[in-house]
Each structure stands twice: as structure tokens, then as C-alpha cells.
Amino acid sequence: MRTNVCSIISDQIDEDIEIACKKAKEEGFSYVELHNVFGKSIEECSDTEVEEIKKILDVNGIKVSAIASTVFFLAPLYENYKVSLFNETFHAITGDISTHLAYLKRACKIAKRLDCSIVRVFPFRYPDNEDIVVVGNDADREEIKKHLLEAGNIAASYGIMIAVENCPYSHCPKGEMTYRMIKEIAHPNVGLLWDPANSYRAEIKKVPHEFLTLNLKEEFELIKDKIVHVHLKNYHYDESQKKPFIHKALLKGDIAFEDMWDGLKKLNCKLSLEPEVSYEETLSSMKDLMKLAQK
Template identity: 40%
Template structure:
């Protein structure tokens, strides 16, 4: 996404990504494996709702979601179409839940005074309400993969592991 100034999620983006994901899902079906698509700015789909659109268009069990709530949280507002800005993280989780196979966990704090305003934080020291997200997952009986992606220094990563363990 760093190579362009306009927003992500154009119709051309979706057509290109959906065509590629259909090919990948076909390979997954043939090989008996499941691929996951992450909501990420580098996939031109930083919001979970954007990846949900792709998953629904491909409509194959061999392509599922890797949901990263922090990527949705930090999606740059001027680079995301308005139609993808209305859901809270909990609303996003509720909509994506049936398609999720994996969840990444990391935390951010928004600091507008910084050149890159989203600052990586130790889990629980950022602005993402993981307690409500994990409460929803627990109530649903979520049993898929969750992995810590702390993106902080080694000491902060260890602290994030301890905090994730206490949340779980």
C-alpha cells in the first residue's frame, strides 16, 4: 500500500484479489488444506469487513479468515473507503466470526503527534478492548488458533505473553 496515495479497496483491488484468492482456494481444495487471508494493509484490505467481502465472494471452505483486530483498529482512516468505517471491533468480530480460523493479537495506542500515529504497545497497554473480544469468543466456544504478534521489544513480548495467558 505504500506505493500509492489513494484509498485501498477499489473495485479493481477487489476484482484482482478475489481472482487470486479463487485460484488459491482451488489449490487448497485440491490439496486438502485451508489458507487464511489476513485483514492487513499489505493485502489492500486492512479492515476485517473488507476481507469478509473476499471470503464471501470466493465461497470455499479452503479459504478462511485470519482476523487481526489491531490491523482493523489502525487502518488509516483516509485510506479506507467510508463504507468500511462504521463497525466497532466487536461488531466486526460478530460479523466475521463464522469465517475465522486464526486470530492475531497485538495492541496499539493512537498518538496523533507521531509521524506514524499508531504505536505498538504491550498487550493491555494499548487501546484495544481485548477483554470484550475474548469474552465474545469464549461465549461462542471459539476453538481455533490464536497467536500473539506483539511487535514490541523482547521484554514487552514476554509481558504480552503473560497478559494473554491471563486473559485466556
Template identity: 35%
Template sequence: MFHISGFADELDRDFEKQMSIWHDMGLKYFELRSAWGINVMELSDDHIKKIKDISSQYGIKVSCIGSPIGKTYIEDDFSYELNRLDRAIFLAKYFGCSFVRVFSFYSKGNILEKREEVFKRLAKMAEIARESNIILLHENEHAIYGELSLQSREIAKELNSPNFGLVFDPANYSVAGEDVIEAEKNMHDYITYIHVKDYSIKEKIMKVPGEGDSNIKYVFNQHRDKDMFISMEPHLDIAGQFGGSTSPDKYRMAVESVKKMLNELNISWE
């Protein structure tokens, strides 16, 4: 079964408004990246209590802590990211979820020349996650070590940890110039979570899922027998380095398009 989640902060800065619209769309999970315009790593204890109270009132649960951990320079002091990882793990346990999103670092030079340090840091993070029974989800991103599918697979294969999996975001690979079908084949064995956004190569814009070139329906079908989250991140109005925005009407169109694809594939979902 697929469990539909998503980045509710694309809808509005106000968290209660996010949850109201989420509830209206019939969604049961969301990925916590920000609330009231505050990044998840900067939320106070008072903020997270309010988030838990509001989301519980709507019967909505957190699927993943959408942290920006690893979107920092490999040359920077690693203790900063270790402290953020401790906080992200605390948040995951507080909200009763198993996943924390991470990235594989930028560099002030060529990140591919920093392989040893990248892998050392990610292995340490995976070990901390193992001790806490949390799964780290690596997402590709422009200019980080794991930007391309073979690099992402290399990381997961090298770490060889049940506490480290890969997010597959079809549009990210389209933007990176990769064929999504080939990228999925490269990463297939390590894909643990799917982000859902679609990209038009010709127009160079994000599209409603299923209307672009990112072969989302194919990706769904390749993982049809898994019990996993698919997380909406449509970016239909703004797509940025640390997030995006999508109007409620467009977001509803994206969700309905995904539900339609799943129904056509006879994949059960909630």
C-alpha cells in the first residue's frame, strides 16, 4: 500500500491553515519541513507542541522530518550537523515517525573530490540513526555529492545500512539531466521513499504530476508491491533550494492526479 504524504508548507505559512486544507484533501500524513515560515530545525519546543496538538485534532500524522541536514559545506565543522541530527531524531520520536531526510553536502570546491569525508560523515550519521532506530532518507540535490543516481546508489551501497535509504524524486533527476527510467533502475534496490513532483524538460517548469517528463506513473509501478510513503512536493508556483510553494487549487489538482494514477495502476493507497 502507498501512503500519500506531502509537504504541507507549500500551501501556506500558517500551520493550522495547512492542516485544514490537508484534511479537506483527505490526506492522513504530512512531511514536516516548516511551520509559520520557520524551518523544522529552528522550531522551538512550544512550536512543536502546538504542531502536534493541531495535527492531532485533524487526525493527521507526520511521515518524515524534512530536515535540510547535509545542505551545508563539507568544509564546515561537522559538529553543527551532528547537533542538528540529534534534534531531528528527537523530533522524529516526538512525532512518532521513523524517517529523517538528509543530503550529502556541498563543497566550496569540487564535492566529488571530497568522497572520503562525505562517506565518513554519512556513515557516522547512519550509525547514530541505527542507535535510535531511525531511518535516514538521502535526497539528491544539485551540486551535492549524491546529485546523480549512480552517486546516490554508491552512497547507499557503500553504507549498506538498514538505517539509510534513498528518496527517489523523479523531477530532481529530470532537472539534473538524467533519464528517470534509467535513474530508477540504478537506485531501485535502495529506494525507500518517493517524492512526487513532475518536470517539463521543454518548458523548464514543474508540472502537475503525470503531465511532465518525469515518468511518475512508471516509478509508481516499479514499487507497487511495497508498503511505502509517497510524498507530494509539487512546486507548481515556486521551486527553490529550501522549499517551494503551490496554491491550494493547484495542490488539489496534483493530489487528484496522483490518486488517479494509483487507481489506474490498481495500487492501493490511503
């Protein structure tokens, strides 16, 4: 397997993109994914800032695997919904759906300037002010599909693929849930960003029973034809903790990525680290990913 399929979200190394790119290069990475840049979400960057990013990338010989926008993350699916950030260090745009679609156009323009073909979007965060018993019900999925279709049309006009991430804070936390929606949309510019760890930590009580039957390897086999980008991180579950899902280095958690590697390496996309751990654990995760890729 070529190591040039390996990527890492730059701010997972350092918030300073110049430092992040230098370290990524030192560790043998050819690609970074861009989310938090210059203290904002990438789709908020000005033309001047994008040119500065391009210079830093070019100097370090680094390419961009994906624009990790926050489109639709904090866009209320319905007018009465209120949504908020779970983590203040996670920069995200706000506003209504039309505002987010405008930011999507901006994200696509930035992607084109940085020679990148993937823009990440979300299947809408579930609300703070409503007691949602089950996420991703049929009515909500139909509403989300409507907006993803519009997003796909925007992406198509720029020659970009949008990658919808299964997110544990959203209406579609499981990869299978997001996959089914994307398959039903059947838009050539709408694909799946699979985060297996997000599937693993989905809030089971909120997930419809029909989406609780597959383990991660089985989910992968079902959804692999729609995967256009992958996020890699790991957790250890400890029920004694108030927040039982504890971030771990890539090969130190409950998810056995070594056992999934034969399938992952065959995907025609980038595998992007999002470790969400300490700097030292991030470095060890980077080294472990490179070792897997070199096997």
C-alpha cells in the first residue's frame, strides 16, 4: 500500500498550519486535511488567508486530502431547533441552512484553489432544546436528504465531491445510517465520509434498532462502495467514567484497525487521522498509520 494515502487533520498536530505541515512532512505524510486554520473553520478563510495556506503547503510539499468544513453541523434542521457546540476548540460556522449553503460554495472555491476534490459536510446536529428519543427517523432523513441534494448540486457546479460524515452528535451517527441516505439520494457528487470510531461511540439509546445489528467490519462491507474519505481515531469504553468513551492513540483503543486494514487499504480514497489525543499520542498514531500503510 502506498503511504501517500495517509493524511492527517492539520490542527491535530498543531493549530499553527506551518508547524503542522512541517511535522507532517517529517513523519512521511504527503497530505493534510484542513479544518481549524487561523483560529477559524477553513470555509471562513479569506482569499488572502487561502493564498497564505497555499504557500505553506507548497513550501513543504504537502497536498490537501479534504476540506473539513463544518457545513450543516450547527445549522438547525428545523426552525425551532437550537444547536450548540460540544467543544469550544472545535471551530464551526453558525447560521441557517441558506447561510451554510453559501459557506459550502466558499468551501468548494477554497478546495479548487488548493487542488482538492473533497469537502466534508455533516448530517445536521441534533438539537439541545428537544428531547430526541430516536435520531435519524424517517421524516428527519427525508428533510436532510433534501438539503444534501441541494448541496450535491452546488458541489457538482464546482467539480467537487461532498463527503457526508457519520457523526455521533448528528441525526446520522452510524455509518450505515449515513450510507442508506446517500444511496437513496443517488447523487454523483454526494459520497460518504466514514468514521468507524464515530459509529462505535454512537449513543445506542438514540439509534433506531434497525441500525444496531452490524459490527464495524460488517458495516464496512455494506457501505464501502460509497466511501470517498475516511477518518481514523480510536476509543476505549469505560462505563465507570461520566464520559465513558475515552480517546486513545490509533492502535491503543477498542477498535482493531489492524483487522480492518485489508479492507481499508483497498479503498480508492485518503485515510485521514483525527486522533484527538495528546501531542505524543498523535505522533505515535502517525507512526503507527505509516507502519500499517507500508506493510
